[in-house]
Amino acid sequence: MTRKAIFYHAGCPVCIDAERQFADKLDPNQYQVEIVHLGQTKNRIAEAEAAGVKSVPAFVIDDQAYHINFGADLTALK
Amino acid sequence: MTRKAIFYHAGCPVCIDAERQFADKLDPNQYQVEIVHLGQTKNRIAEAEAAGVKSVPAFVIDDQAYHINFGADLTALK
Numbered sequence: 001m002t003r004k005a006i007f008y009h010a011g012c013p014v015c016i017d018a019e020r021q022f023a024d025k026l027d028p029n030q031y032q033v034e035i036v037h038l039g040q041t042k043n044r045i046a047e048a049e050a051a052g053v054k055s056v057p058a059f060v061i062d063d064q065a066y067h068i069n070f071g072a073d074l075t076a077l078k
Numbered sequence: 079m080t081r082k083a084i085f086y087h088a089g090c091p092v093c094i095d096a097e098r099q100f101a102d103k104l105d106p107n108q109y110q111v112e113i114v115h116l117g118q119t120k121n122r123i124a125e126a127e128a129a130g131v132k133s134v135p136a137f138v139i140d141d142q143a144y145h146i147n148f149g150a151d152l153t154a155l156k
Contacts, residue, residue: 018144021137021139021140021142022100022104022144025104025105025108025109026103026104027103027104027105027106030103031103059099061099062099064095064099065147066096066099066100066146066147067145067146067147068144068145068146069143069144069145
């Protein structure tokens, strides 16, 4: 059964690279990946924060936040 | 064609979680994943450092380092 992985980003170079190398490369038999641009959908910043996301790019899987390198602080997107 | 992704870790809880959620979940049609325990194979710390790895867990893909959260500093493994 596939689980959900949410990839939060903000269009920054670090974000785009992480999307290309990870979000686009996860096994579709394992994860259903949703890509969320927090700069364009600010109403989803709260849910990302609630899951522990501090910066983008980051994944949330099973309610756990996984930050990949550092692109931008979440506070910079508000 | 599959590319190589090296996952460096040190057996720490953050490492084990990242291995389970990412290293084990990358699409085998996209990446050939090699798992390297730097605590047990210290002779590979130099190559990780050369690719820009500062801490584990981290991936190196296309000579770029991708740190996932923070488990342990590389200097703590020497």
